Amino acid sequence: MKKPVLFIVTKKIIVYYAFRDKLRQIFGNDIQIVTNHFPPVNLNEIDLILSSGSKELEMEYIEPVRHFKPVLIANRSIEFSKLEKLIELPEGTHCLLVSDEKHMAEDSVELLKRMGFDQHEITSYSPDMDCLPSLDGVEVAITHGLKELVPTDVKKIIDLGVRSLDLSTIIEISRVLQLPVEKVPLLTADFFRNFVRIGKKLAYSNHNESRLNQHLETVLNAVHEGIISINTQGVITVFNEQAGRILGVMSEQCINRHYSKVISEFNIDEILESRKEIADQIIQIHERQLLMTKTPIMLNQHFIGVVVTFQDVTYVQRLEQEIRRKKTESGLTTKYCFEDIISRSQEMDRTKEIAKKIAKSDYTVLINGESGTGKELFAQAIHEYSSRKVGPFLAVNFAGLTETLAESELFGYEEGAFTGAKRGGKPGLFELAQNGTIFLDEIGDAPLSIQASLLRVIQERQVMRVGGNKVIPINVRIIAATNKDLQQMIAIGDFREDLFYRLNELPLSIPPLRERKLDIEILFNYFLKEKNRNKHLTTGFVKAMTSYHWPGNVRELVGVINYLTVTVDGNQIGVEHIPQRIMKTENQEHDHQVDKIIKYLDGLGDLKRYMEILECLALYKNYSYGIGRGTLRSNLRFSISDGQLRTKLEALKRTGCVISGIKRQGTKITESGLAVLDTLNSHSL
């Protein structure tokens, strides 16, 4: 069987080695690893790209394949065992954090500050900075394996070692490449052991004890594992926030209490007696599975207590089942595929053909079409036809979604992010759609602030939960849909232009039912059959329904069928059965619509020119792919530049008088366009 191929892109080869070693430790030889450091790399063969996040390499390696191959930006962990060197520095030491890229240096400064090293003055430094910081007063350089970049003036260097991959990235790799995750806990165990080692050193060092404890507390609370320390009397001395979260208790209520009152299930007696480490035990507490390591603490050969580190691995263990369950139970699977899109018209055949091509790429799609034309149906069919079909499909509708609701729905939230936030937080739709597709329906209704967040997610391919500080890499295909004219919304400042271009990488336009009249009869027959009604449609009925303008498109048609199945007794459906509402509005509305278009075109000036363009297009109305602008220009009786013609065609497209395909297909007049032309002719301009 072919092994999945991972392409690791890093700027420095030592970072590649650090990533590779960690991955070998977890996945052994189940995975083939290639890198930019050892060319050639066959880009067609790779299954996933793992990037260290270097902006410099992005253009060269990531951009060309971004839309065809999934990309993960590595989240990097920090080596706890190396941190003690930092703690030993006197307060207020001026440090320089040296990295090979500006944003990486800034990231590392930020991380160290978050971990509580904020009593030092830490300045970021990288050779690619436009303006290098002054080295006055700098005493120490801190680096992650890049000593050679430290300016020679700085004599003392603390090398924290190359930052390797963190757990979330490793889990993500196993998900995308469908590798077994059972070895992941080993990594966690390693991490715990290092943590315990540094914890011990910090807690019992002879240095300024209160400062160290303060540090320890910050570090303890910054990790995602539960950590509990118990002294020889069985009294809990350390109980970090995460331990409280996992066990559902308040940390403050546990400290200074005997462990048997709080964590009797942990079986601490055993280790208090044996004084031997018990590593990687899986224990079940309530509904959760915990992976636990209990380590005796020895100081100068004296036994002084036990440190228990644990993590909720229910998530890791049930990952696969969980996704499958979610997919089937909460409607994350798609109901429709291309075969379910009923049509007979050339317009729809063309649209389906384009959509199938779209499905085979990974670009973002923007579906445009009137309400009820089947935009969601197409989105589902594209997902089903794509390589992501095994992944989830999630839909979110922005109509009527408030700003706060939209934010927490899309990005999720952490526990305590706001009043009423669910215990344990909640993953957002982007997280749940991992490796699948997210459908952003009625995107034109998204509030501007959400548009900004969406743009960020699309560009950075990562999300952060509301109230959280962890960046979650995402691999999700985005399909957006709208029935609004987004370009007009951009003009009045209601829609972000940059977001529009990001979404509109592959535009797909679904023609309204009135422009594919051939589909009307077949849709009637299809839905009647689906409802087990074997009824015959008279020619008169079909004719009337074909000339109706269907403002609500297929959804409206389904409504008419529901009405007919209830009201018609016999086997035949005729004109007399057509709902009054439709009979009455048909002619009036149609005229009204045509008048509206004419008024609009008149408002733009040059109505005569528009009429001539329509006349010319009408000559080619039977050409299935329409005609190109060049042909059109040479057939017009007035001279017009290509740019001006394009603007005029855009306006005609907005009114529904013409349609044009993507790529090289030309422009074609629609039924509405012909009706407008008819009316204009009868007004004999």
Ligand SMILES: Nc1ncnc2c1ncn2[C@@H]1O[C@H](COP(=O)(O)OP(=O)(O)OP(=O)(O)O)[C@@H](O)[C@H]1O
């Ligand atoms: N070609 C088709 N064949 C079969 N069913 C269709 C077709 N087009 C639309 N439908 C049905 O019509 C209804 C409306 O479709 P859908 O929800 O996909 O439209 P939409 O364009 O997303 O609407 P809105 O803009 O209001 O969200 C659904 O019940 C869908 O199954």
